[in-house]
Amino acid sequence: MNILDIQGLTLATSQAALVEDVSFTLAPGEMLALVGESGCGKSVTALAIMRLLAPAIRRTAGAIRFDGTDLAGLDDEAMRRLRGHRIGMIFQEPMTSLNPVFTIGEQIAEPLRLHLHLSPKQALARAAELLDLVGLPTPTSQLARYPHQLSGGQRQRVMIAAALACEPRLLIADEPTTALDVTVQAQILALIDRLRRQLDMACLLITHDLGVVAEYCDRAAVMYAGRIVETGPAADVFATPRHRYTAALVRTMPARNPPGEVLPAIPGQVPPPGQRGQGCPFQPRCDAPMLHCAERPALAGAPHPVACWNPAA
Amino acid sequence: MTALLEARHLTVHYRTPTATLRALEDVSFTLADSEVLGIVGESGCGKSTLGRAVLRLTEPTAGEILFRGQDLLALSGAALRLARRDMQIVFQDPFGALNPRHRVSTLIGEPLTIHGLPNREQRVAELLDLVGLPPDSGRRYIHEFSGGQRQRIAIARALALSPKLLVADEPVSALDVSIQSQIINLIADLKRRLGLAMLFISHDLSVVRHVSQRIAVLYLGRIVEIGPAADLFDRPAHPYTQALLSAVPQPPGAPKRERILLEGDLPDPTNPPPGCAFAARCRHAMPGCTATRPDLIRRATPHGPRETACHLYEPA
Numbered sequence: 001m002n003i004l005d006i007q008g009l010t011l012a013t014s015q016a017a018l019v020e021d022v023s024f025t026l027a028p029g030e031m032l033a034l035v036g037e038s039g040c041g042k043s044v045t046a047l048a049i050m051r052l053l054a055p056a057i058r059r060t061a062g063a064i065r066f067d068g069t070d071l072a073g074l075d076d077e078a079m080r081r082l083r084g085h086r087i088g089m090i091f092q093e094p095m096t097s098l099n100p101v102f103t104i105g106e107q108i109a110e111p112l113r114l115h116l117h118l119s120p121k122q123a124l125a126r127a128a129e130l131l132d133l134v135g136l137p138t139p140t141s142q143l144a145r146y147p148h149q150l151s152g153g154q155r156q157r158v159m160i161a162a163a164l165a166c167e168p169r170l171l172i173a174d175e176p177t178t179a180l181d182v183t184v185q186a187q188i189l190a191l192i193d194r195l196r197r198q199l200d201m202a203c204l205l206i207t208h209d210l211g212v213v214a215e216y217c218d219r220a221a222v223m224y225a226g227r228i229v230e231t232g233p234a235a236d237v238f239a240t241p242r243h244r245y246t247a248a249l250v251r252t253m254p255a256r257n258p259p260g261e262v263l264p265a266i267p268g269q270v271p272p273p274g275q276r277g278q279g280c281p282f283q284p285r286c287d288a289p290m291l292h293c294a295e296r297p298a299l300a301g302a303p304h305p306v307a308c309w310n311p312a313a
Numbered sequence: 314m315t316a317l318l319e320a321r322h323l324t325v326h327y328r329t330p331t332a333t334l335r336a337l338e339d340v341s342f343t344l345a346d347s348e349v350l351g352i353v354g355e356s357g358c359g360k361s362t363l364g365r366a367v368l369r370l371t372e373p374t375a376g377e378i379l380f381r382g383q384d385l386l387a388l389s390g391a392a393l394r395l396a397r398r399d400m401q402i403v404f405q406d407p408f409g410a411l412n413p414r415h416r417v418s419t420l421i422g423e424p425l426t427i428h429g430l431p432n433r434e435q436r437v438a439e440l441l442d443l444v445g446l447p448p449d450s451g452r453r454y455i456h457e458f459s460g461g462q463r464q465r466i467a468i469a470r471a472l473a474l475s476p477k478l479l480v481a482d483e484p485v486s487a488l489d490v491s492i493q494s495q496i497i498n499l500i501a502d503l504k505r506r507l508g509l510a511m512l513f514i515s516h517d518l519s520v521v522r523h524v525s526q527r528i529a530v531l532y533l534g535r536i537v538e539i540g541p542a543a544d545l546f547d548r549p550a551h552p553y554t555q556a557l558l559s560a561v562p563q564p565p566g567a568p569k570r571e572r573i574l575l576e577g578d579l580p581d582p583t584n585p586p587p588g589c590a591f592a593a594r595c596r597h598a599m600p601g602c603t604a605t606r607p608d609l610i611r612r613a614t615p616h617g618p619r620e621t622a623c624h625l626y627e628p629a
Binding site: 037038137151152153154181182183184185186187190208209210211212214215248249250252253254255256257259260262263264265266267269270285 | 355356459460461489490491492494495497498501502516518519520522523524542543556557559560561562563564567569572574575577578579
């Protein structure tokens with residue numbers, strides 16, 4: 001059974017829709033990437049799952065089911081019991097997510113005491129085990145350190161240790177390596193990949209980096225202007241992209257082009273919420289638009305679903 | 314031929330009350346006219362310090378910077394200001410680098426005013442056109458523009474004085490993928506049209522590979538390897554360069570390659586280890602590596618000279 005099942009999710013402010021009709025599922029042990037550029041709605045989708053949306057943003061349609069339970073039906077207390085317990089979350093900037101006045105031992109121990117009711121001593125012992133799990137050297141002596149005493153990669157490991165403390169069924173990782181160097185990124189992604197297999201934990205990875213998706217994820221959902229425009233096995237989505245946007249993104253990567261040559265850039269920019277039109281939102285930037293594109297395409301078709309009237313493959 | 318820019322033993326130390334942070338140690342390189350030298354390395358390796366030091370935005374602790382044979386460190390006042398016309402910088406975050414209270418025409422024209430150059434309005438119009446912004450952009454304010462357009466404005470400002478050298482410090486790192494390509498294309502186009510030489514600093518190796526002719530790899534303030542871009546990418550010699558390149562996620566569809574996962578973190582730059590700074594994380598480390606620091610050793614390659622600082626490549 002799916003651990004996460006999102007159907008028809010629509011999120012909006014009083015002015016405009018931010019996310020429209022987004023549906024996807026996630027099975028235990030599976031890693032799904034939500035890929036897209038700034039403002040495409042990927043992070044706000046993750047916040048909606050955690051029910052951490054800013055007050056101005058409302059879920060106007062759709063349902064989010066976690067382990068069979070509709071999250072909209074839970075009261076705040078029940079939701080609090082889920083967060084950090086059965087759903088873990090890590091963010092891009094570990095420095096702003098960790099509390100600077102508490103030791104990392106206290107911060108990893110907090111969910112263990114809160115959710116699993118461990119004694120302070122048990123919780124610290126478990127925190128040391130977790131630091132060992134995420135590959136921080138000499139974990140016991142690390143427990144007394146403060147976030148500012150750690151490097152960026154070490155802080156992100158601490159975040160992961162805290163997110164995994166209660167062995168969540170679902171880990172939401174929002175750009176977990178964007179602020180990190182490539183060698184540290186490789187360490188952190190290899191760690192997440194190993195842990196999700198080891199713990200049979202579902203993982204929702206939010207990223208803009210296509211290379212990361214192709215390398216670590218089972219499936220990918222490409223978002224553009226608030227909608228999923230293409231979804232399928234990660235390898236297929238990027239080897240044979242069907243949506244013109246996905247195809248253009250893959251084509252424009254510097255690594256895919258001969259050095260020094262002009263990159264096949266995508267003209268224009270992503271339309272902001274409220275200016276996305278009635279038809280396909282990518283149509284103004286598309287290299288193969290048709291008359292039909294004035295009407296919004298549905299996400300459908302084979303070999304994997306795409307929302308495009310004139311697919312590239 | 315005299316190089317446009319030559320750095321000799323460039324060293325920058327930042328002093329704090331309790332320690333000396335060795336940001337840059339004994340860095341030497343040359344840059345020819347219209348050449349792009351990519352500077353890569355991880356956070357804290359000294360790449361931004363290097364970019365700032367060659368412009369004397371950060372004062373070097375030791376070493377020489379020769380710009381067209383002239384020692385920049387010997388200049389001051391009006392002479393330094395005059396030399397700086399030929400060298401400009403573009404930063405990662407254009408919003409932080411541009412004053413939000415000024416109109417775009419003021420921002421782009423400011424270098425002309427400072428240097429007392431004529432025909433300001435005409436030049437601003439030319440520059441807007443050069444970086445692909447609509448002519449009416451000059452009347453607007455920076456907050457009215459998207460990230461990519463702001464970077465175009467920052468580039469136009471940097472080009473106002475027709476510099477010979479542009480230091481580009483992570484110019485596309487804050488931009489989305491689809492916008493990043495537009496700016497990379499703009500920078501490459503400007504380089505071709507204006508014959509600009511560039512120090513292109515980035516942590517994104519595929520971007521650096523795309524725009525650079527030569528690449529220098531920095532580790533803990535020192536160049537550990539420098540050479541022709543294609544050759545360095547295809548045949549990295551220094552174990553750190555090998556690990557760095559192997560960590561880059563492969564583009565979709567590319568064959569997977571062996572990944573060298575580095576353990577641990579950078580050594581403390583206030584207390585660098587003796588010997589090779591990379592030795593503690595190196596899979597080829599030998600007993601001598603922690604004792605003596607390897608010098609950069611030059612070898613000829615079909616694409617040009619390559620220098621590598623590693624005991625593995627020292628002649629027996």
